Amino acid sequence: MPELRKIAYLTPLYFDERSRLGGGERFPLNLATGVAAAANGTCSVELISFGEQAGHYDLRPGVSLRVLPIANRPHDMLNAVSWDLPAALADADLVHIHVPYTRSSELGMLIAKQDHKPICVTDHGGSSSTIGLNLGCLDLADRIVAYSDFGAALYRTSTAIEIIKGGVDATMFTPPPVRPTRQHVLFVGRLLPHKGIDYLIESLPPDVPLKICGRHFREDYTWRINHLSIGKQVEIITDADDARLRELYQTAWVTVLPSVYHDCYGASHVAPELMGFALLESMACGTPAIGSRVGGMPEFIRHGETGFIYDNLSELTNQIRLLVDDPNLLEQMGQRGREAVESEFDLGIAGRTLFELYQNLFARAREAAA
């Protein structure tokens, strides 16, 4: 019986040379790393994305990135396509499509299905094309891989759903050998209204510093954050690499994800937070997490044990105060958070579960073709 040798991850986020691997690709990359580790050298994972120039890069053991040259210049670069995609998918035994509602993913789905390859799909949020969504193309997949119960409930498809929670790199994000002084509250994520950063700033006790780590996307929201920060100790960091990010986690009292269903501009968001990956990274570093009762976050924070879930902003203020003022509680929660990551949410665990799923799907496809 042939073995599963190669898996293609279609991650159609647009890369250029400067930002080959941005935050949006972190999760698929972590899963790929976990899968390659679980395969123990028998199977590799190739991330496939798009850029100006073709390229191939080894990222981690068993994990590579292939950048396909784009054939078009759409307004939304998530809709970039490449004539090289059929060839790039040709030697894959299984295709896992990340961010399905883009034209490049739709094309990937078409090619992989035509080639009778097993297909997994994971929606990380975000969309740039409604074609596949409106046609119900998730039904063409063999398995949906969701990373939270909340996320799983959002899929409208007859395809079976597998929930694999976590996928954080617990070897990269670790507690420091000697804990430095904790000195700030931390937010990590894109600076967008549905992230609720404005509410976090409003809730922040004036004497507690806040560090916001992420990139600007909207000028008006940046202005709002800056305006609300007047008189408070808020610092925005836009250029942190992984090492700096880890240091920020390690030196934080707590990491907060204050995401909202209804943002300050009145816009509604169905799935503002499918998992809250930053919370897991924070927990991996031994730093407690606080999340709003929004999206998938309550599934990952054990309230009162590894962090807190809040329902209103005064609760948030109190929870921050509690952790800043009670170092024993903070360290206790941090330790339990780390334990939770190691036992449940590490990419090694997610990778093993996922690799087993891939093997089953591949074997089933082989059996059908025999």
Next chain:
Amino acid sequence: MKILTLSNLYPPDFIGGYELACAHVVDALRNRGHDVLVLTATPRLPVSESPSHVLRRFRLVDEWSEDGMGSSPLAFRLDEAESRLISAHNVHVLTAVLEEFAPDVVYLCCVTGLGGFALVACLQYLKIPWVWQLGDRVPFHLCSTKEKVIAGLARAYSSRIQGHYIVVSEQLRHEIEAAGIQLRGHVEILPNWITGTRERIERSYYKGGHLKIMSAGQVARWKGSDLLIESAARLRDLGYDDFSIDLYGRIHQPDLMLLARKLGLIGRVNFKGVLPHRQLLEVYREYDVFAFPTVEREPFGLVPLEALARGCVPVLTRRCGIAEYLVHGVHCLKAERNADAFAEAFVNVIRGDVNIEPMGRRGIVMAWRDFHIDTILPRIEKLLVQSSQQSKAGAGLTKDAYLLARLAEQVSASLIQEANVA
């Protein structure tokens, strides 16, 4: 065997020999006891009631008509994609008929105009075995716009489409493959065929005097009608007055009549119009030579073969498809594709340097023996049987095939619109 035949057009609605040849095979297979169903397009004009084995359900983009496609750049591109790449409607029609008829094998003819790429991809996805009769470079068309081959499509076709091909000439195969489109699977070179019953051919052969030259088919430059007219002028200028050239067929480029007039060839070059096929077959016996100065990429060229079967000796372009099967000086005369070369061939006949009678006699024997459908059909049948034995394990579902077609149609439309808006 249950055989489903796919063709863009089907007589009485047809453009040329490709569709007629398809009908020949269908009739011959039915006569041999096979259950044959033809799936073709709704006719371009009303036709008399179709027999029950002909389903006219596909939607055709009429690439061949001046008004058949959109006039704005965007509309044209969208029509072109529907014609060559994908028509989800036609995939739906195909999958419905496949489910209902459950053929053992599909016999494909010309599928340009039907979104042929997706039809073949659909068969591939459903693992329905197929034999594709290539009388023209259809895979090339399916991977191309009017201007050029789309290299990415050609690569995708080459790596993924695999089956049984019947190609009418090596030249055609080479032409397709030279464009980067590989025909993967089993490829067999089989000529086109003549039909009918051989009767005793009563005719005379050229012994000197007035040389009667004819041509038949579209009167157009791509068929070399201009070269033929110019060769008449050369012949006259060389002092050979006793000849005539009659051109049968629809005049696609009326200025060719002006050319004949301008060269002072009235009376020597005659435009005879369209003759019903049956009458044309009779007319061949009245001529000494059949001139066929067609383009070198002519995939086959049935009319010279029909002429040869009646003892009318072809003078033809040296490297066209039919030329692969005929031997110069044995069954025909071959010439470079220019007016001088054709004039020289005619001169050789007039001067008696070449005796065409043995060529005509040998040609009659060979045409009826080697190129009759009764000879060719068993080879087609064998390929159909061979193909039908292909494993269908792991075949996709028809509902998924249609969903893929819808996805492909909308994605390609969005890309075309994006490119044309930009």
